[in-house]
Amino acid sequence: xxxxxxxxxxxxxxxxxxxxxxxxxxxxxxxxxxxxxxxxxxxxxxxxxxxxxxxxxxxxxxxxxxxxxxxxxxxxxxxxxxxxxxxxxxxxxxxxxxxxxxxxxxxxxxxxxxxxxxxxxxxxxxxxxxxxxxxxxxxxxxxxxxxxxxxxxxxxxxxxxxxxxxxxxxxxxxxxxxxxxxxxxxxxxxxxxxxxxxxxxxxxxxxxxxxxxxxxxxxxxxxxxxxxxxxxxxxxxxxxxxxxxxxxxxxxxxxxxxxxxxxxxxxxxxxxxxxxxxxxxxxxxxxxxxxx
Amino acid sequence: xxxxxxxxxxxxxxxxxxxxxxxxxxxxxxxxxxxxxxxxxxxxxxxxxxxxxxxxxxxxxxxxxxxxxxxxxxxxxxxxxxxxxxxxxxxxxxxxxxxxxxxxxxxxxxxxxxxxxxxxxxxxxxxxxxxxxxxxxxxxxxxxxxxxxxxxxxxxxxxxxxxxxxxxxxxxxxxxxxxxxxxxxxxxxxxxxxxxxxxxxxxxxxxxxxxxxxxxxxxxxxxxxxxxxxxxxxxxxxxxxxxxxxxxxxxxxxxxxxxxxxxxxxxxxxxxxxxxxxxxxxxxxxxxxxxxxxxxxxxxxxxxxxxxxxxxxxxxxxxxxxxxxxxxxxxxxxxxxxxxxxxxxxxxxxxxxxxxxxxxxxxxxxxxxxxxxxxxxxxxxxxxxxxxxxxxxxxxxxxxxxxxxxxxxxxxxxxxxxxxxxxxxxxxxxxxxxxxxxxxxxxxxxxxxxxxxxxxxxxxxxxxxxxxxxxxxxxxxxxxxxxxxxxxxxxxxxxxxxxxxxxxxxxxxxxxxxxxxxxxxxxxxxxxxxxxxxxxxxxxxxxxxxxxxxxxxxxxxxxxxxxxxxxxxxxxxxxxxx
Numbered sequence: 001x002x003x004x005x006x007x008x009x010x011x012x013x014x015x016x017x018x019x020x021x022x023x024x025x026x027x028x029x030x031x032x033x034x035x036x037x038x039x040x041x042x043x044x045x046x047x048x049x050x051x052x053x054x055x056x057x058x059x060x061x062x063x064x065x066x067x068x069x070x071x072x073x074x075x076x077x078x079x080x081x082x083x084x085x086x087x088x089x090x091x092x093x094x095x096x097x098x099x100x101x102x103x104x105x106x107x108x109x110x111x112x113x114x115x116x117x118x119x120x121x122x123x124x125x126x127x128x129x130x131x132x133x134x135x136x137x138x139x140x141x142x143x144x145x146x147x148x149x150x151x152x153x154x155x156x157x158x159x160x161x162x163x164x165x166x167x168x169x170x171x172x173x174x175x176x177x178x179x180x181x182x183x184x185x186x187x188x189x190x191x192x193x194x195x196x197x198x199x200x201x202x203x204x205x206x207x208x209x210x211x212x213x214x215x216x217x218x219x220x221x222x223x224x225x226x227x228x229x230x231x232x233x234x235x236x237x238x239x240x241x242x243x244x245x246x247x248x249x250x251x252x253x254x255x256x257x258x259x260x261x262x263x264x265x266x267x268x269x270x271x272x273x274x275x276x277x278x279x280x281x282x283x284x285x286x287x288x289x290x291x292x
Numbered sequence: 293x294x295x296x297x298x299x300x301x302x303x304x305x306x307x308x309x310x311x312x313x314x315x316x317x318x319x320x321x322x323x324x325x326x327x328x329x330x331x332x333x334x335x336x337x338x339x340x341x342x343x344x345x346x347x348x349x350x351x352x353x354x355x356x357x358x359x360x361x362x363x364x365x366x367x368x369x370x371x372x373x374x375x376x377x378x379x380x381x382x383x384x385x386x387x388x389x390x391x392x393x394x395x396x397x398x399x400x401x402x403x404x405x406x407x408x409x410x411x412x413x414x415x416x417x418x419x420x421x422x423x424x425x426x427x428x429x430x431x432x433x434x435x436x437x438x439x440x441x442x443x444x445x446x447x448x449x450x451x452x453x454x455x456x457x458x459x460x461x462x463x464x465x466x467x468x469x470x471x472x473x474x475x476x477x478x479x480x481x482x483x484x485x486x487x488x489x490x491x492x493x494x495x496x497x498x499x500x501x502x503x504x505x506x507x508x509x510x511x512x513x514x515x516x517x518x519x520x521x522x523x524x525x526x527x528x529x530x531x532x533x534x535x536x537x538x539x540x541x542x543x544x545x546x547x548x549x550x551x552x553x554x555x556x557x558x559x560x561x562x563x564x565x566x567x568x569x570x571x572x573x574x575x576x577x578x579x580x581x582x583x584x585x586x587x588x589x590x591x592x593x594x595x596x597x598x599x600x601x602x603x604x605x606x607x608x609x610x611x612x613x614x615x616x617x618x619x620x621x622x623x624x625x626x627x628x629x630x631x632x633x634x635x636x637x638x639x640x641x642x643x644x645x646x647x648x649x650x651x652x653x654x655x656x657x658x659x660x661x662x663x664x665x666x667x668x669x670x671x672x673x674x675x676x677x678x679x680x681x682x683x684x685x686x687x688x689x690x691x692x693x694x695x696x697x698x699x700x701x702x703x704x705x706x707x708x709x710x711x712x713x714x715x716x717x718x719x720x721x722x723x724x725x726x727x728x729x730x731x732x733x734x735x736x737x738x739x740x741x742x743x744x745x746x747x748x749x750x751x752x753x754x755x756x757x758x759x760x761x762x763x764x765x766x767x768x769x770x771x772x773x774x775x776x777x778x779x780x781x782x783x784x785x786x787x788x789x790x791x792x793x794x795x796x797x798x799x800x801x802x803x804x805x806x807x808x809x810x811x812x813x814x815x816x817x818x819x820x821x822x823x824x825x826x827x828x829x830x831x832x833x834x835x836x837x838x839x840x841x842x843x844x845x846x847x848x849x850x851x852x853x854x855x856x857x858x859x860x861x862x863x864x865x866x867x868x869x870x
Contacts, residue, residue: 107549144582153538154549161525187683190524240673
């Protein structure tokens, strides 16, 4: 073997082994948290929210996504290989975090993350697909033994042996002590083997999201609280249930939220989600993040 | 001869030294029989040929009763290597060998003389000791100091017990810095003197939020296969410890998202800078949430209760440790008429227990007919029991049966504290469910469709009711409620001897003084609630920590002092002549 060629062969082998040839494209799928037409920020208040036109003050806004793929011209979903940054992304999971621990966001972290970063094979992409939540094989793991971002206590759902897929907490005019939206799997029952994670959950509550026409170079994913809450009365809470919606099928406060997330609820089939939509990046052209 | 024994086993029905509740079938008096031989390998070895010829056919060479003959018997012969053997005294084993037990364990008095039977007792003991050594091998060198008759608990393989972890866990359990506003510790809601409950119907969190349910006792929690009132997913104490710290519905310790604050607080404490590395020596940075939960869980596994008067009656040498009324109550408790033991049986007087090599993970939840609301749910939300996890209507109102150990000090009762007294709890089961006449919870609980078949109601005379209550009160374990190893480690010695601590006054007469041993023997009057009277010729030994006081005592002198229990000893203080 020609020893001089060895490093090149090795490099080619490593790239090939990674499933992507040298022509891999870096992508950053950017998110923008909004409340209607206004940008989301801890410490602000937003009026005219929900069926009672309530005023809302944020306390938390974070969610996990996985199964991230771009749709190519042929309509084929091409998985995004996530950068393993040791913090926001682990294997196929990304935590998106819009709270910065300021204002009323007291349980939060100062760090924020507004993007999914990874690589796809060079190509032309015209759509985005992802799943809101943590995949089953990671959801029911011991948080004290997991790397970030699966080790956050604020996103653990320990009583239910899982995680909060999405955590959207705020106080409102009618509920100054708080309205909390915790989306996660429910109806989970154990395996016969002791200390095993739940064998199955009757309501997995993972929302599949699809944004056609999404171009990662020019577009952002808008996560709009006002759209999520537009059919909810956030000034009252159904008696005998948690304040807000903790994914219980018996909590009527969950019904409009699940509908807007495109999730089935208490026997009602899933509809079309309206929480996420495509938007144009404020600084259009090529995002500086694209090469990062 | 072997053929004869096999025949005996098959034609009879039972070769068993324990009844269905794991209690010895030998009479209580048998406990007091004493072996004429000291324990020695020679005596045990002498009995080996007898064991192999007469016993191994049914019980197996290893004592585990896994022989083909054992399998064909209506009731499997006693597992002589099993943990239940530890609650049998030598005298009881001797009695069973001599008299037989049940219907097919024959008497061997005809084949073996008395000496040979006592030697056989030693051989049988050795079978359990061998098995225990095998179990210990699996669990590591930690010395559990288990009460007699308690099996080795199951411990998660990634958190073996060490005394260093237990010590760290004890400090953490009592440390208010585990709550964000530093007002509450685990021990705030799990108080030792109340058998690790807090006397509230609903737990009260550090921010003033009420918990929908009451704090459960942590007594013998090492054996619980599922934790809290009705959570089938909560399998380990390590995972459970996260709920009060980081849970938000309701807020308990209020540490949600504040794990860094917590670890920083602990790191800044000089004592923890010693305890954490000692407990987790292989970790570069032992200050982790995982270490906190593992240490707390290790401490919780030492909260063991097996020294109640009932235990001393059952396992000890004291046939009078409980009253005649309590003995009658025991009979009622374990009767098919009252059915109590179906859900509160076994060494922990509870439905489901887990322990090393049990082989099955059983978890039971029962609806006891507390409510029968009209409408969607028969129980008042949010306390829907197992339903909260399974979302199945037949699981509404199903909760875990708690241990009845120390039940007299854990009022109020039921998941929501809705029964205030032990008497009322007994009456609830007597009537087979609770009827609420008016208000939002009105309904006839006895007619709840999910109610357990064992909650069927029973007749109980006034005397029987008093007997049953006397039995339940005999389950209160003073060693647990006052034992120093479970107490707040930072409390000063002075606080531990504070005036609110119950004081027992003892009046007696000095028999003998032992200045070197720091002890005295007395005849004495009854100390109500602590020790029965001891009259000549039986004397009782007491420790006297104050050497000067001890020196001043003379045989025959009448004295009065303050007495307290310390482990298996009694300690006399503030002595004076009377």
